[in-house]
Amino acid sequence: MLNHISKIQPGIKTKRISSYDRSGGNADFISIPAGETADLAVIAGAGIVKHIWITVNAPDKFIRRNAVIRMYWDGETEPSVESPMGDFFGQGFGEEYNFASLPLAAAPVNGKAFNCYFPMPFGDGARITIENQSAEPITNFYYYIDFEQHPEIPASEGRFHAWWNREITGVHPQEGETEWGVVAPQGKNPTTEHNYVFANIVGSGQFVGINYYVDNPGPMWYGEGDDMWLIDGEDWPGSLHGTGTEDFFNSSWCPNEVYAHPYFGYAKVPNKLGWMGRTHCYRFFLEDPIRFEKSLHASIEHGHDNSLTLDLSTVAYWYQSEPHHPFPALPAKEERANMPEVGVVDVHRWRHAWRNANGSKPTLWGNEK
Template identity: 75%
Template sequence: MLNDICRLQPGIRTKRISSYDRTGGNDDYIAIAAGTTAELAMMEGAGIVKHIWITLNCEDSFIRRNAIIRMYWDGEEEPSVESPLGDFFGQGFGEAYNFVSLPLAAAPQQGKALNSYFSMPYGKGARITLENQSAEPIKSFYYYIDYEVHPEMPETMGRFHASWRREITGVQKEVGENEWATLGASENNPSVAHNYVFADIAGSGHFVGINYYVDNPGPMWYGEGDDMWLIDGEDWPGSLHGTGTEDFFNSSWCPNETYAHPFFGYAKVPDRIGWMGRTHCYRFFLQDPIRFEKSLHASIEHGHDNCLTLDLSTVAYWYQTEPHLPYPALPAKELRGNMPVITERDVHLWRHEWRKAKGNASTLWGNEK
């Protein structure tokens, strides 16, 4: 990755657009009123965005989900990047926490400094915006956008894309949430029909990463789901077929601990009952991008045979030729909120209903069949 650091490249200039105080004072930020969109940067000609740094101050504790970042290349009208701010930079659920990877990071204090090191080329200009969909103003928004100016951009340079998706997944079989065959024999799933789709791409390019945020309302392991990749219109099982969610994220045996590798890891795990609660996994394909010439359909099961109800949200990252398919419309901010936290009280109520179903004997323990 450092091979080119010593290669001199005459004709390329380094520039920055930032929120510095134009008067020479120390008010080095902009304010973004509720319900408005700020243009953070407008670049002309050819270049590459090399680094973005952001921090912000807002009374809305959910601003990381209520603010939307968008990026446009080469005069396009539909953004190539569209995502809630926190989700894009590796903070799910509207929360602030530290996150470490090679291309993206949320740095101290407590993950309040958002960084991207993805290279983002453009040939005929670029524009980056931030929409504040909160009811509260962003009182101070600090940012750097560091970029290079190039004489021209080769046609072989793909354009950077990122798209946020979310789904409350449904149970597909009458037997119910049958993870680990707890409720009966498991069935097969020779299809992507009911999988959670995190990328549906038309064009030529390569896929380079995913942030995967899962909120699990039950204590059972959420991750028997296989990742499935259909390249250039091929049928199931496709060119790449996985063996389980944790395997896809380069870990094993149902992990529930934080771990940070430059390419993969677990930035957030729940401290609840079993695997109940919010988990953030990530995987970047920086040495092994998934290449496609015409299209890519990427999905993952939510539990084996799609047997679990989960709150899944993702940001997928890739490079491709333009034009790209329009992204699914972002849900209104009222529909982007978290699902309610399942509490110990809820679990106790489940137990109460189970006791009644078992005859309410005074010594029922909890594992009686």
């Protein structure tokens, strides 16, 4: 990541494109009308984007999901980066909160300042855009894009990619939601068939990180799912096979506390019953990238044997040779909305149904089987 900053390299020029007021005044922002796309940077030649900083002011409180960031390298027409803006920088669910890691951050005040330090090389031009898919304008959009101009960047330098995915996972096992075997004995899962897929890449490169956003409608621990990596077309169980979601995120024993390491952590956790609600986990493979030469299929169970209904969304980050396969169509903004929050009244209704199913005895406590 540091890229030998002590090395003197003639011929490299440091540049910036920003939203500064061209008149010399203090209106250092652009506005992006509803439904329009703004070119933040269109850069000719070869170079490396070194840092991106963004902050926005908009009447749409869900603008972090309703604005989409895209990046194109070397004149390509299909983006190498496509994600809702907030999710890309490490703020899930369209919410505002602080997030700290080495390559990405959402900085104070209250996570309103987005930062990205992933180096992004290009050999023949770069374009970075924001599409405002909101019904309202982005009133104030401030940004820096810091980059280097190089005499050349070889094609062997992998190009940066990021892809957002989202799925409301269905319960696969016939016995239903039975994490920890609470309801019934759990089955085995010798396949990736029903897993949540967060990367499906064709080409040569290395996987370097994931932001993982999970909204859990129930109080049961969401994280018994194993991560599974199939490299270069290999069969299950693959070269890398995990032991549980919290293990994949370098933690242990069902954590539910905010923790920030440069490479991994929990930027957001719920304060409800058990693990009910919205959690943001992250893991960056900066010292231990996952390398592939032909393809990479990366997935994770949603509960052991895919036994839980969850709202999962992720941004995967990797470098690869071009060309890349085009991403699936980004879901429309209506399909990116959060699921309704499950709260106290919902839990009380569950209890009421349970009481009725158990004869409505006046002294039923809640732990009777």
